[in-house]
Amino acid sequence: MKFIHDLIEKQKPMFEKGGKLEKLYYVFEAGETFMFTPPDVTKAKGVQVRDAVDLKRVMMTVVIALLPAIIFGLWNVGYQHHIATGEAASVGEQLLIGLQLSLPIIIVSYAAGGTVEAAFAVFRNHPITEGFLVTGILIPLVLPATIPLWQVGLASAFAVLVAKEVFGGVGMNILNVALTARAFLYFAYPAAISGDKVWTYLGEGTSTVDGFTGATFLGLAVEAQNQGVAVADFVGKAAHWASDPMSLFIGTIPGSIGETSALMCLIGALVLIWTKVADYRIIISGILGALAMGVLLNVLAPEGATYLQMPAYYHLIVGGFAFGIVFMATDPVSASQTNSGKWIYGALIGVMTVIIRVLNPAYPEGIMLAILLMNVLAPLIDHYVVNANKKRRLKRATV
Amino acid sequence: MSNNVKLKKGFDIKLVGEAAESIAKNIDTPTTFAIKPEDFPGMIRPKAVVKVGEKVKAGDPILIDGKLEEVKYTSPVSGEIVEIQRGERRKLLAVVVKADAQVEYKEFPVKPIDQVSKEEAQAILLESGVWPQLVRRPYAVVANPSDTPRALFVSAFDSHPLAPNYEFTLKGQESFIQAGIDVLKKFAPKVYLGLSGSKSSALFDGLAGVEKNKFSGPHPAGNVGVQIHHTAPVTSANDVVWTISPEGLAQVGKLFKEGKYDAKRIIAVAGPKVDKPEYVETYAGVNLETISVAKIKGDNVRVVSGNVLTGYAVGKNGFLGYYSNMVTALEEGNKARFFLSDGWLAPITSRLSFHKAFGLLGSTSKKYALDTNTNGQDRPFAVTGSFEKVVPMDIYPMYLLKAILAYDYENMEALGIYEVAEEDLALCEFIDVSKHDIQKIVRQGLDTMRLD
Numbered sequence: 001m002k003f004i005h006d007l008i009e010k011q012k013p014m015f016e017k018g019g020k021l022e023k024l025y026y027v028f029e030a031g032e033t034f035m036f037t038p039p040d041v042t043k044a045k046g047v048q049v050r051d052a053v054d055l056k057r058v059m060m061t062v063v064i065a066l067l068p069a070i071i072f073g074l075w076n077v078g079y080q081h082h083i084a085t086g087e088a089a090s091v092g093e094q095l096l097i098g099l100q101l102s103l104p105i106i107i108v109s110y111a112a113g114g115t116v117e118a119a120f121a122v123f124r125n126h127p128i129t130e131g132f133l134v135t136g137i138l139i140p141l142v143l144p145a146t147i148p149l150w151q152v153g154l155a156s157a158f159a160v161l162v163a164k165e166v167f168g169g170v171g172m173n174i175l176n177v178a179l180t181a182r183a184f185l186y187f188a189y190p191a192a193i194s195g196d197k198v199w200t201y202l203g204e205g206t207s208t209v210d211g212f213t214g215a216t217f218l219g220l221a222v223e224a225q226n227q228g229v230a231v232a233d234f235v236g237k238a239a240h241w242a243s244d245p246m247s248l249f250i251g252t253i254p255g256s257i258g259e260t261s262a263l264m265c266l267i268g269a270l271v272l273i274w275t276k277v278a279d280y281r282i283i284i285s286g287i288l289g290a291l292a293m294g295v296l297l298n299v300l301a302p303e304g305a306t307y308l309q310m311p312a313y314y315h316l317i318v319g320g321f322a323f324g325i326v327f328m329a330t331d332p333v334s335a336s337q338t339n340s341g342k343w344i345y346g347a348l349i350g351v352m353t354v355i356i357r358v359l360n361p362a363y364p365e366g367i368m369l370a371i372l373l374m375n376v377l378a379p380l381i382d383h384y385v386v387n388a389n390k391k392r393r394l395k396r397a398t399v
Numbered sequence: 400m401s402n403n404v405k406l407k408k409g410f411d412i413k414l415v416g417e418a419a420e421s422i423a424k425n426i427d428t429p430t431t432f433a434i435k436p437e438d439f440p441g442m443i444r445p446k447a448v449v450k451v452g453e454k455v456k457a458g459d460p461i462l463i464d465g466k467l468e469e470v471k472y473t474s475p476v477s478g479e480i481v482e483i484q485r486g487e488r489r490k491l492l493a494v495v496v497k498a499d500a501q502v503e504y505k506e507f508p509v510k511p512i513d514q515v516s517k518e519e520a521q522a523i524l525l526e527s528g529v530w531p532q533l534v535r536r537p538y539a540v541v542a543n544p545s546d547t548p549r550a551l552f553v554s555a556f557d558s559h560p561l562a563p564n565y566e567f568t569l570k571g572q573e574s575f576i577q578a579g580i581d582v583l584k585k586f587a588p589k590v591y592l593g594l595s596g597s598k599s600s601a602l603f604d605g606l607a608g609v610e611k612n613k614f615s616g617p618h619p620a621g622n623v624g625v626q627i628h629h630t631a632p633v634t635s636a637n638d639v640v641w642t643i644s645p646e647g648l649a650q651v652g653k654l655f656k657e658g659k660y661d662a663k664r665i666i667a668v669a670g671p672k673v674d675k676p677e678y679v680e681t682y683a684g685v686n687l688e689t690i691s692v693a694k695i696k697g698d699n700v701r702v703v704s705g706n707v708l709t710g711y712a713v714g715k716n717g718f719l720g721y722y723s724n725m726v727t728a729l730e731e732g733n734k735a736r737f738f739l740s741d742g743w744l745a746p747i748t749s750r751l752s753f754h755k756a757f758g759l760l761g762s763t764s765k766k767y768a769l770d771t772n773t774n775g776q777d778r779p780f781a782v783t784g785s786f787e788k789v790v791p792m793d794i795y796p797m798y799l800l801k802a803i804l805a806y807d808y809e810n811m812e813a814l815g816i817y818e819v820a821e822e823d824l825a826l827c828e829f830i831d832v833s834k835h836d837i838q839k840i841v842r843q844g845l846d847t848m849r850l851d
Contacts, residue, residue: 001737033776036735037742041701041771044712046836047828048703048729049412052750052759054775055832056743058782061757129778171779171833275755279784337783337797386798390813393793396634 001036008032026121030128058277059130065271065278066137066258066327072251073258074098077145080200080254083241086209101145101201102257108149110136113156113181120165129170131177131333132160138178138327141258142320142368143185144198151189155181175375176334179324179368186368194364195219199254211240216254217318218357218364225307231314234306248317258323265322278330281339282346286325289350290315297358307358315354324367325349334375338385345381349374403596404629406616408791410753410826412560412707413766418667418676418725420567426679427689428500431718432476433484433493434462434684437711438721439531440842441540441849443467445491453480458505458527458660461494469544473528475662475683477503493718502682504659512578512655517585524582524651527660531721532647533583536624536633536640538849539820548641550631551587555603555645556595558621559706561676563667563724565645566602568678573602575652576645580608582655583648587641593626603645616791624823628792633817636848646724666719670707671768672700672728679726684718687726691715695728701771703727708825709838732772743775750774753789753830778833789826792818796827800837803844808851816844 008031015021015028032038034056042048078094089097113136121128139156159181164173185193192198196215202208213220217235224234235243241253251261259265272278294312301308315321329335329349336345349370356366363369436445444465455461455478460471474496482495507523515523521544524530533542542548557563569576580590589610594603596615603611612630614620623642627633633640643651646664653661662683669676674696681690687702695702695715703710705723713719719726736742741749746758751767761767786796794815802810821838828837 001740002735004737005735035738035742037738037772037774038776039733039735040773040776041731041733042773043836046711046838047825048701048707048710048712048727048771049751049769049829050771050773050775050834051754051830051832052747052752052761052774053754053756053830053832054743054834055778055781056775057756057758058754058832060744064757127776127778129781131781169779171781275757276785277756332783333781335783338795339784339787342784386795386814389793389795393634393813393815396632 005036008035023122026125026127027118030118030121056130056133059133061275061277062134062272062327063137065268065275066134066141068264068267069141069258069261069323069327070137072261072264073141074102076251076260077101077201077257079252080241081203084200084202084208084212085206097201098145098257102140104149105140105143105145105147105152105257106137108152109139109156112153113139113160116157116160116165120169124169126169131164131170135160135177139181141323142178142182142256142328144193144255145201145257146198147185147192151185151192155185158184171333173333174379175372176328176331179328179372179375182368183372199256209240211238213239214254215239216364217243217248221307221310221318221357222361222364225305228304228306230306231310245314245317248314253318256320256323259320262317262322265326269326272326272330278326279332279335279339279342281342282330282335282349283325285343285346286329286350287316289347290321290325290354291350292347293351293354297354310358312354315357319357319365320367321353324353324371328367329371329374334378336378336381336385338382341378341381341385345374345378348377402630403613404615404626405596406614406620406625406629406791408788409617409619410763410789410830411558411617412751412769412829413764414560414669414671414707415766415768416670416673416676416728417561418563418669418678420564421677422665423668423675423677423679423694426693429498429681429685429687429689431481431495431497431686432474432478432682432684433495433686433718434472434475434721435493435718436462436491439464439472439541440845441538447483447491447494449480449494451480451483454478455480455496456503456505457662458507460526460528461496462491464541467541467543469525470530470541471526471528472531473505473660475660477501495718498682504661507654507658507660509656509658512581515582515585515655520582520585520655523654527654529647529650529654529660532643532650534642536627536642536820537636537638537817538845539624540845540849542641546639546641548587548639550589550591550640551583552591552593552623552627552630552640552642553609553645553648554593554621554623554626554642555600556593556621557724558595558618559708560618561667561669561725561727562621562706563665563678566600568665568667568724569602569645569649572649572652573605575649575656576602577606577608578652578656579643579648579650580606580652582651583641583643584608589631591626591630593621593623593630595621619789619791619823619826622823624818624820625791628818636812636817638817644722644724664724666723667725668694668728669725670703670727670729672697672730681719683721686716686718687713688716690726691728697730699731699733701729701731703729707769708829709822730768730770732770732774734772736772754785754832773834775832775834777835780833780835782832785830785832786824786827789830790824792823794818796824799844800824800835800840803840803847806847808848811844811848816848820845
């Protein structure tokens, strides 16, 4: 491998100060350090040895934790297509349809956001960081497979620019970047990301099976309440896909590409918690918060308010809750940074998600807005936690 | 009264090359010794008070701080001043002494310690060059003679990677250590001794006139700053305490019992690149050339004065630091690594990590031959919650560091700047995913608070 490294090193002068392409130094450097961990050594003063970890590895861990959700999601896109059209198809064919639809979305997401990121690195003279490695794949996973590609590109570029770079880049952002991309599309182009036309890819000239519905579970739940029918019964009748709790948990239901399977998110969560890349406090308190709010609504539910009466655990396995709480809420930059803060932050995300879902008829899904709202409040939570520490320290002084 | 403090937070970096408890023979006698201003972070205007060619005895002043002239920094050995090293803009780097074959000591008055007044003791400590062993908190700089410290803290064990064992290096010096305590009690009404909770100590258990507390757990349990935090914390800028190492205590004792500045020191020579790691008997500020020739193997090697967390690279011909109690030799990690074979995307077991991110498969209980590679590059702070796991104090390191970087005086104070020294957050620097120079930031904060 040394000769490859030497070959790359030979190009370096072109990018260094005074070189023809000096402006692109950090683009070159990003490529070089992607291929090779650089031969940098610790400084004379300061620690003489360093931990084997680096940001690339941490980010890669998240991507790996996402793999089950990605693969399942790709398959599910094809599966939903086939149960909607009534065609018989093999798992391979279903995966292929998923790939055909999703791969372009993933590529566009990386390309658009990555370009903005690289452009900022060039203009502002700082290294390209690895954060986008994760953001670039998260964005496609929270979008429906039918989304127009130009919207993906626009959202990805917008999110990197407005949610991250204007705040100073990686580590400085207040909002989760991938969710900002989704929220942008949600409010700018609602027709492409909400309602009941977008979740299942049908293809041109195909017919649908009898009893086909394009709506998601959450959409149907609102409808069930309007008609005063128990949610599970209503969805069971209205949907052409299986809606027993086990199917919901496994995730063979319509929804955004990567978000439908609570099971795959659970596997991802175990990876993230075991590697300590994500904080278990946020995930656990989020789940407890959602359950508690669900139970509270059960208790308070008036007669006929069937959505309020829906068993609380449904909230964990339908919609994007599992995906959001595992992969989005745990983003360390936009989450609370103190341990006690993380408990509060996670719990409130769970509570808010259920409130928005059930009590606000305008938005069928609540996890996105709940996380964005708590992103904004996270510094406030930390402020109080840190203040408590300051007071504790001060108190000690007078004793 | 004795407490047993069990610390859970922290991390032990286990390295190969622990020093065996024997004194190395057949090492050529080193010829030069030096005192370096960089060992004293509080020094503002270092000034050499001797000229090249001058003869000095061990204990004769050779260096002072122009801003604190009472404190003398003296020659560790007798001999001739051979060089005054200067760097850019004539910055003083080192005053170098060529040693005589037989060390001649400057004589200081000896009388029973209970008959020495505080003023006399202070004058002798200042004049002899032993005073800089006294370090004050807040700020972790050499004590100011005008301080009236509330207490003196001594950590009786060093928990740094490959650190020397005081039970071995100070064996037989109990009476000097006791004398040191007796002298320093004239300055600080209370003396706290932090013992290792995991084993009993032949050296320290019998000492009188001190409050003993036990500390167990991973490094930094042996850091005096951590021990202060758990015993009687420093709470404000005016709440001054002093610290001293056990070696410093023995030096103080010897000064008053024998009337000489004895800079003799048994140091550990350890690390992956050391041939038969063991101890070496020498003097403070020794030139490491002869030790390197005898003990260090390989060419692509970094020689560190001190341990791998708080020490600094000096090179094979460099001088041992004033406070350093060991020399560590490591391989330089100046090789690029392909990302799939042993770089960032490859599973690796040969490099230690506190983290468990993908592919970091090395066990934390095994001993490593680490090199000096940074294993990544500078990045903005992105990961949260890990610094807290290696700082066993009620402090939020990330918030403190950010307050320092923002020159936010009020928050630095409220978040605990007075309680920390570089060494207390050194583990944060080791485990930092974003590879920041955390100890440098801490010193910047301490300087900001001290000088403004």
